Amino acid sequence: MGQIISTSFDQSTGAPYPFLGQVLITAQEIEQRVCTLGEQITRDYQDSEHLLLLGLLRGSVMFITDLMRQIRRPLTMDFMSVSSYAGSESTGFIRIDADHKTNIHGWDVILIDDIVDTGYTIHTVRKLLLERRPRSLKICALLDKAERHRVDIPVDYMGFSIPDEFVVGYGLDIDEKGRNLPYIASVDLEKYRKS
Numbered sequence: 001m002g003q004i005i006s007t008s009f010d011q012s013t014g015a016p017y018p019f020l021g022q023v024l025i026t027a028q029e030i031e032q033r034v035c036t037l038g039e040q041i042t043r044d045y046q047d048s049e050h051l052l053l054l055g056l057l058r059g060s061v062m063f064i065t066d067l068m069r070q071i072r073r074p075l076t077m078d079f080m081s082v083s084s085y086a087g088s089e090s091t092g093f094i095r096i097d098a099d100h101k102t103n104i105h106g107w108d109v110i111l112i113d114d115i116v117d118t119g120y121t122i123h124t125v126r127k128l129l130l131e132r133r134p135r136s137l138k139i140c141a142l143l144d145k146a147e148r149h150r151v152d153i154p155v156d157y158m159g160f161s162i163p164d165e166f167v168v169g170y171g172l173d174i175d176e177k178g179r180n181l182p183y184i185a186s187v188d189l190e191k192y193r194k195s
């Protein structure tokens with residue numbers, strides 16, 4: 001047997017990126033919350049024969065793989081990749097870079113993303129998925145910046161509500177950096193610009 005290597009970074013000292021601000025949510029807090037969400041989903045989908053976790057790439061990858069292990073029901077996993085048309089600020093104009101493969105007609109779909117910011121991404125993808133006639137469609141997001149919402153969307157399963165700060169870790173990135181952190185940390189934008 002190989003050696004067991006801890007995947008946790010030292011949260012008090014060795015910050016692996018120079019632009020991190022504060023740790024907002026620890027790995028342990030995430031683990032506990034994901035476990036609770038898994039139990040909730042297990043209860044809610046007792047009668048479902050066709051449950052699909054549909055993740056948005058790439059931010060939801062860590063979340064979806066942890067969450068699925070906490071759901072005690074048969075399920076399938078699929079992914080979509082979408083991006084905003086212009087700039088970093090979400091616009092509501094979404095381009096589909098890669099579509100899901102599953103025919104979701106008649107399926108119970110849980111759309112999973114890392115974070116709801118303005119809400120435009122989830123709002124737009126949700127509308128598109130509803131046209132494909134799933135049996136049901138619910139939204140699950142690890143993080144929610146409620147004060148930034150620009151559209152009204154129902155987040156059925158939400159991990160944590162956070163203030164209006166840019167965050168990285170547990171799948172979330174800033175220009176593709178920071179996804180591998182096992183916790184959620186704020187980005188010090190001043191330090192980031194200099195890094």
Ligand code: IMP
Binds near residue numbers: 059117119120165168
């Ligand atoms: P929305 O369409 O404005 O809700 O944007 C959601 C997308 O923006 C998320 O899926 C993330 O990719 C990205 N995003 C928004 N806020 C953050 C953040 O604080 N850190 C990392 N990515 C973010």
Ligand code: MG
Binds near residue numbers: 058
């Ligand atoms: Mg994303």
